Structure formats: structure tokens, C-alpha cells
Ligand SMILES: Nc1ncnc2c1ncn2[C@@H]1O[C@H](COP(=O)(O)OP(=O)(O)O)[C@@H](O)[C@H]1O
């Protein structure tokens with residue numbers, strides 16, 4: 001016998017990646033939040049990893065789109081279609097979300113209209129309940145922080161489109177800051193740098209590759225280099241240049257300055273007791289961008305605050321949304337009263353959807 005009554009999902013709808021956790025199964029899907037759309041018909045040609053593989057290689061008639069930009073649903077229909085496709089992938093042909101409870105993480109500071117759009121995306125297909133949770137809270141839970149205690153915990157989540165710093169205590173967000181610098185802004189800086197330094201035009205995927213292979217924020221050993229292929233901007237022909245880790249190291253200074261500044265201003269915003277807790281307990285790093293080499297060491301050097309990299313930095317948010325499900329199972333009523341939750345004002349709405 002299996003419990004067919006209600007499926008439970010924790011979803012991290014990120015600007016770069018969508019990660020889905022299913023209660024009882026673990027992480028069941030991890031795909032880039034990308035689609036490829038045919039320009040003539042507006043039809044979606046590919047989703048996720050398949051669409052991502054087309055970046056920089058798509059013919060003129062295909063447009064590559066990130067439906068979530070800077071953590072916000074920039075196109076409601078495309079976001080819905082993408083999420084629907086991912087759920088189908090998990091469920092096979094069964095109606096997705098039917099009789100399910102979904103916790104979905106949303107970025108801190110989005111408008112109520114955008115929040116509503118996220119909930120509707122999920123409820124639209126018949127989920128019983130869609131509860132949005134703020135991403136820092138989900139990430140902190142996923143990283144194993146004791147967010148319910150009367151103690152200040154700080155988390156820095158470096159995603160694709162944005163990075164967020166948040167201080168949490170007693171299950172709620174006390175202070176937070178979001179910056180538009182994240183993994184993607186580093187890729188853009190690399191594209192600009194290679195253009196200026198070598199007169200070479202490179203694509204997004206190449207830039208990300210350089211970041212992952214050469215990127216470091218602590219002084220690299222000499223001799224770490226990589227051949228980079230692109231198009232010569234003067235002659236218009238393919239050309240290969242060699243980029244060193246040292247160059248990327250220097251380039252990343254600006255990113256570090258922004259992160260340190262964001263941490264400082266969030267600390268300034270919160271009560272002194274909580275700031276004291278953070279100085280003592282340290283900061284948890286998570287998000288794909290936190291995999292940047294040496295980030296914990298460098299940030300600790302710059303801020304003089306202990307920095308810890310989360311166990312599964314990129315999966316934290318989905319895991320945390322999943323933990324939220326388990327909390328609900330255990331305590332039953334937590335959702336209505338706790339400040340940690342965005343109240344599920346959508347109950348009536350979902351009942352109505354369910355009867356359709
Ligand atoms: N090893 C790595 N080093 C540096 N950046 C990385 C690494 N792996 C992934 N990233 C970056 O992490 C970002 C995605 O992080 P993620 O937390 O999944 O974003 P989001 O929450 O916005 O979907 C991308 O910009 C990606 O390039």
C-alpha cells in the first residue's frame with residue numbers, strides 16, 4: 001500500500017535551476033530553469049537541460065528564455081509551462097499536482113502580485129495547497145540551521161540572478177538584503193573582460209565554464225590556465241586565447257566587495273543582540289555561486305566573521321522546502337501561526353480549482 005492520497009513536494013524555483021524534492025523520495029528533479037521557444041509559432045521546443053544545451057547554438061528561429069529573471073516570474077505562461085513539464089517528468093502522464101501539497105520557495109522581497117503568480121502557477125493544475133516560503137528561510141532550514149531558536153543566524157545565498165543575505169531568528173526573517181550580483185553577473189563580467197583584453201567575443205556557456213574552471217577568490221597557484229575559443233572582434237574569425245586563473249582572480253574583486261558590503265549593511269539593520277550572535281556563530285554560505293573556489297576563506301578574511309559552506313549548497317533551498325513539509329506533518333498547525341510562513345491564503349481558491 002502506498003499513500004496515494006497526497007503527494008508532497010518542496011520546490012526551489014530558482015533563476016538558474018529548478019530543484020524539486022519529493023517527500024519520501026528526496027531530490028527527484030534538478031534542471032536549469034530554461035526553455036527554448038520557436039519565434040514563429042511561440043511554441044516551446046525544449047525545456048531544462050535540453051534547452052540549455054542549445055544556448056549559443058540555436059538557429060535564429062529559436063529563442064532561449066529564462067522565464068524567471070532575477071528570481072521573479074517574468075513570464076507567467078512560460079513559467080507555468082516549464083513547471084508543468086518538470087512535474088510531468090516526475091509523474092509520467094498523471095495529472096500533475098493533483099492532490100498534492102506543494103511548498104515553493106520564492107525570493108525575498110518580491111511583490112504580492114508576483115507571489116500570487118507563483119502560487120497560481122502551482123494551484124492552476126489542481127494542487128490542494130500551494131504555500132510560498134521565502135527562499136532564505138527554506139535555504140537556512142535546508143542547511144540545518146536552528147531557525148526556530150531565539151538566536152540570530154545569517155545565511156548568504158548566491159544564486160544565478162541574485163544573492164541574498166538574511167538574518168533569521170525565531171522562525172522569521174529579521175533583516176535581509178538582495179543584490180543583483182550573482183553567478184550570472186560574474187559570467188557577464190568575464191564576457192566583458194575577454195572582449196576588452198583580447199578582442200574576443202565569447203558566449204555565456206564559455207564564460208560560465210571559465211568561471212567554474214578558473215574562478216577563484218583566493219590567490220591561485222601560478223600556471224592554471226585554459227584555452228578559450230571565441231570570435232575575433234576585428235577579423236570576425238574564430239580565435240583561441242589563453243586565460244589564466246590569476247586574471248579571473250583579479251576580476252572577481254568587485255564581486256567580493258559587493259558581497260561584503262551586503263553582509264555589512266544587513267548586520268547594521270538588525271538588533272545588536274542578533275548581530276552579536278552572527279559574529280559568534282558565523283555565516284552559512286549556500287547557492288550554486290557559493291561553490292566559487294575559496295569563497296569561504298576570502299569572506300572570512302574580509303569580514304572577520306566565521307564562514308561555513310553548507311553541506312549541499314545548491315540543493316539547500318529545495319531540501320529546506322521539503323523539511324517544511326515534514327514540520328507540517330509533525331506539528332499540524334504551524335502553518336497558520338508561525339511568522340516563518342507565508343499564510344496559505346489560497347485555500348478557498350484551491351478548493352475551487354479542485355472541483356473543476
Ligand atoms: N563550481 C561552481 N563555481 C562557481 N559557480 C558555480 C559553480 N557551480 C554552479 N555555479 C553557479 O551557480 C549559479 C546557480 O546557482 P543556483 O543556486 O542554482 O541559482 P538559482 O537559485 O538562482 O537558480 C550559476 O550562476 C552557476 O554558474
Ligand SMILES: [Mg+2]
Pocket residue numbers: 012014015135157159160287317
Ligand atoms: Mg536559489
